[in-house]
Amino acid sequence: MQHAEKSYPADMLKLLLGHRWLLTLVAGVCATAVVIIAHFLPLRYTGTAVFEFGLESAAEQISRSSKDSFGTIKERLRHDLTGYNAVEKGIQNLGLVKGLPHDVEGQLTIEGRAQLQQLVEQVMRGLDVRWEARSLKEDLVSISFTWHDPWLAEKLPNELVSEYTERTCETLRNSLKRQHDFLLAKVNDCDKTLQDLTRRQIQFETEHGGMLPTDLLALQERIQQARTSIDTLRHEQQVGRRSIEQLERLRDGGTIPDTQPAQVVKQINPELLRLREQVNRLKEELDVALWRERKTEKHPLVIALRAKIAESEKLIEETPPEIVSERVFAPIDVPTDVVSAIQAAQWQVEVGGRNLARLESLMPAYESLWANFGPLRQEYLRFNANLEEHRLITQRWRERLEDAEVALAAAVNNRLTYLKTVQPAHEQLFPSWPKMTHVLGLMLAGAAGAVGIVIVALKTLDRSIMTAEDAACYFELPVHGVIAEIVPARVKTIRGLKRWTFRPLVTAVLLLVMGLSIMSIMLRLNNPRKYVEWKTAPLQYVNREFYQPAVSFLKDL
Known part of the structure; x- marks a missing residue:
């Protein structure tokens, strides 16, 4: 047994070489299966909108945010931009509530409100806000949304940025309007007091005219x-x-x-x-x-x-x-x-x-x-x-x-804030997940895992005797001579057919299926238009994209 343990690496190498075709077949089948399964994975599209965030100095003197820390500003922006109310408003503006149950008055039913709440929560999980760059005057903020619908992945970030910009400007205008009204009342009160004091001064000077x-x-x-x-x-x-x-x-x-x-x-x-x-x-x-x-x-x-x-x-x-x-x-x-x-x-x-x-x-x-x-x-x-x-x-x-009036006039014209979209979310033509690299990684991981499982199974189930030492250990008797297999003629014929007929045929079919699967997943992830053509008429697509170019190439030779 000690000798068998010492020869374990050599036995493992013999096992791998003896079953190399089986291991290759298992790896190819698993890789092909992973590629085929990848066709059924739901595609995720990610739309990203980038906008400027900042306030003019006139607003910073009035705004409370100048004293807030960066973490506070970040969390407030995240809540204002991707909070429940903001997301619900964006979904309503995009018309996604039309398919939900409504009553005769046009209001959402209880079931409709429940579905809307679930939709909003799902959408909120797909949103992400990041601070791309910071400066003394303005910052760059990006909002990303990942969803299975490319149209919604494009429209929702732009809608949220637009709603946030309008809501922020309106809030700032209302705040400035309230401050303007307060300051105007204070100025009027001070003017009245000053007029009263001036009148009393004139009265005093009149009473002591010429003898002040x-x-x-x-x-x-x-x-x-x-x-x-x-x-x-x-x-x-x-x-x-x-x-x-x-x-x-x-x-x-x-x-x-x-x-x-x-x-x-x-x-x-x-x-x-x-x-x-x-x-x-x-x-x-x-x-x-x-x-x-x-x-x-x-x-x-x-x-x-x-x-x-x-x-x-x-x-x-x-x-x-x-x-x-x-x-x-x-x-x-x-x-x-x-x-x-x-x-x-x-x-x-x-x-x-x-x-x-x-x-x-x-x-x-x-x-x-x-x-x-x-x-x-x-x-x-x-x-x-x-x-x-x-x-x-x-x-x-x-x-x-006067400062409040200047700030209010600027806010009315939307000149008080640096809230403008720098880069809107574009049309989503390619999915953000899965990528081709993800599929290749899953192929390698699946093939390696399947090969490992097969090796363990072969090692466990293999009872063949390869050397005299193995025979002595197995039979617990001394064995002399050479260990060899006596192969009948019928077995040799069957093995020959397997080697030169069955194995090449299976390998060719496997390579064909694997190639078509890889081509299909590449088209699905990188060229949706051609993927639709391939899915609709695969033979015509192969003829147009592969057969005719190959024939033309051979003719040119």
Whole structure:
């Protein structure tokens, strides 16, 4: 037995060589059977549509997708493109529900809805979405559909892309429309608030017409000018009255007294102006610290500013408001027409009196404004700051509204999205499965498997004795000599007939069937039109494609 085990490879080789024709026949039959079976495999066609996917910058500012990860965008796109609702809509648009059961009202029955649901689920299993390329501005996305119907494999991807494009544009337009309406309402509200604040500003300025608490130094100068004008008018009144008295004495034959100063010119003390300007600047710094920087009264800066203001105001109280800069002396001319001169002087006195009364009536308002300058100024500054803040808010809302209007106008014209088909699914002339390589692989696998099974069966069932050692092991007796087969004449004749008649005939038939099967499957997979001709009239096809060209070739030789 040990010797038999050592000679196993040699025995296997003898077995293969002894049954080589049988093994070849089995391999050929299995390969031919695989090719024939491949004719009954359902063909699968795959249609692929490629489209661009992306948004303009104007839409990205509004769209939420700019903050989403690539995985989120990918899953959302897959759901929007090949979800149940999208596939059902595509099937309905292609008219595939016409053959389903309907009721008298034209609606699908329960059975029809069940069949539609099954159809949608089957179609969804054949869909595949892939991201072909990515860029900063736009991406390339492909949608593939595999189905046994080449027409549906071509039409469904294009229909899904078209529906997705229209649905996305419509969704974006609706979103932009809602945002536009919201922004328009906000702008209208801001305009109303701004108009109300403007009206209140006009009312405030009207109530304090000519005496707005804008600048303390300017108010002080106006008060000082008013006081100087009052003093000047009073002096002019006195001079005018003396002139009238002198002219009346001259008219009555009296004498004219010596000349007196005709005018005393006064001006504001420069030191007082400097101190008031300093106080005004310090108060502005205090307002900034309190209202803009939100500092409290206990803040060191606020305490220091108030101390400086108190010190400066004390110096202002101790400083004289005016100084005499010039005195004008002029002799009194004696007019030729005394009566006319008296009337002119009286008119000047009356005009000066009216101006003096007007200025004196303004002084209480000036003094009240001066006394309440701080609170009024704070109220005025707060009012102006509120008005300016609402103007800025209104401007920002208006800018966002303008951006939304531009984006909405672009969306209406479908210019806001990069959603266009780059490569539509073409007519499916050749199946995507099975390929000829698949058939050849199955042929080789089937032939190899069948040969392996036959070899195992032959090895198991073979009881022939090939060597003396095999005989000794089998009979458990020592065997000497040469092991050979005694073949009768009848057996030799039968074997000769098998070898030279039966085997060539079977081989020829097998090769013919295998060749025709391979040709048929190649036509089915690679040339459907010729496959129809071959299937309809095989003899005519063989005559036209093989016999006539062969005869012509032989004639040419």
